[in-house]
Amino acid sequence: MHFTSFLDGKKLTIALTGEIDHHCAKVYIQSIAAKIEAYAPEVCVLDFRDVTFMDSSGIAVVINALRNMAQIEGKLVLSGIAPQPLRVFQASGIDKIVEIKEALV
Amino acid sequence: MKFDNYMILDFPSKSSNEAFARSAVACFAAQLDPTLEELGDIRTAVSEAVTNCIVHAYPDKLGNITLRCRILKDNVLDIVIKDRGVGIADIEQAKRPSFTTGGSDRSGMGFTIMESFMTNLEITSTPGKGTTIHMRRRIQRRQ
Numbered sequence A: 001m002h003f004t005s006f007l008d009g010k011k012l013t014i015a016l017t018g019e020i021d022h023h024c025a026k027v028y029i030q031s032i033a034a035k036i037e038a039y040a041p042e043v044c045v046l047d048f049r050d051v052t053f054m055d056s057s058g059i060a061v062v063i064n065a066l067r068n069m070a071q072i073e074g075k076l077v078l079s080g081i082a083p084q085p086l087r088v089f090q091a092s093g094i095d096k097i098v099e100i101k102e103a104l105v
Numbered sequence B: 001m002k003f004d005n006y007m008i009l010d011f012p013s014k015s016s017n018e019a020f021a022r023s024a025v026a027c028f029a030a031q032l033d034p035t036l037e038e039l040g041d042i043r044t045a046v047s048e049a050v051t052n053c054i055v056h057a058y059p060d061k062l063g064n065i066t067l068r069c070r071i072l073k074d075n076v077l078d079i080v081i082k083d084r085g086v087g088i089a090d091i092e093q094a095k096r097p098s099f100t101t102g103g104s105d106r107s108g109m110g111f112t113i114m115e116s117f118m119t120n121l122e123i124t125s126t127p128g129k130g131t132t133i134h135m136r137r138r139i140q141r142r143q
C-alpha cells in the first residue's frame, strides 16, 4: 500500500485510495499514524476522493487518526467523500465529531 | 418460501475473501436493477457480516463461512451469512453502537450499519456453535 501525502506549512494532506476494509485497514491506521508522528501537523486532512468503498473498518481508521491528532493537539479534517463512504460515516455518527469538507454528494 | 433465484457461496475465513463476498453479492443483486445507493448499502452490509465472521467468529484459526442469497417476490434480496465459530453470548449488547470486543482497530459499528442499511436484520447465535445473520433489502422498482 502506498499513500501520497503533502505538507503545506502546518497542514498535512494524506490521500487514501481504493477500498478500505478490514483486510487493509491496519496498514492505513499504521501509515497515517507514522505520517502524523513524522510531520506533527496542526491540521491533518484525510482526502477520500479516491476511496471507492469503505465499511466500518474505515471508521476505525478515522477514529485512530483523530486520536493521533488529539495527542499533538491538532485538528483532523475529512474531504472529498463519495456517497457510499459518506453514508457509512452518517450511519455511525462520525460526521458529528469530525469536520467533513466538500463531500462529493 | 417462494423464490425466483438463488446462489450459495462457501469459503474460508480469509480476509482476502471480504472483497470477493461483497462483490459476488453485488453482482447477484444486479438482476434486481438496484440504484448505486442500494448496491452500496448491500455491499457494505455484506462486508460487515463477513468481516465479523473472519474477525470474531474464528479469532485465531480459519473456519468456514456460508453465504446464501435469494431473490424473493416483491423485489426482495434475502441474504444469510453463517459461521460455526465462537458465537455471541449477549446479542443485545453486541448490537449496541460502539460495543466491540475487537480493540482499537474495530469501531463497534458493524451491526448499527447493517441495521440502518437493510430493511430487516435478524441475528441468531449459540455460544460455542456459531452465528447466523439473516438480512433483507427491498429494492425499489424503477420505471
Ligand SMILES: Nc1ncnc2c1ncn2[C@@H]1O[C@H](COP(=O)(O)OP(=O)(O)OP(=O)(O)O)[C@@H](O)[C@H]1O
Pocket: A056, A057, A060, B048, B052, B053, B055, B056, B057, B058, B083, B085, B086, B087, B088, B094, B095, B099, B100, B101, B102, B105, B106, B107, B108, B109, B110, B111, B112, B131
Ligand atoms: N459472527 C460473529 N461471531 C462472534 N461474535 C460476533 C460476530 N459478529 C459480531 N460479534 C460480536 O459482536 C460485537 C459487535 O459487532 P459489530 O460488527 O457491531 O462491531 P465490531 O465488529 O466489533 O466493530 P466494527 O464492525 O465496527 O469493525 C463484536 O465486537 C463481537 O464481539
Ligand SMILES: [Mg+2]
Pocket: A056, B048, B051, B052, B109, B110, B111
Ligand atoms: Mg464488525
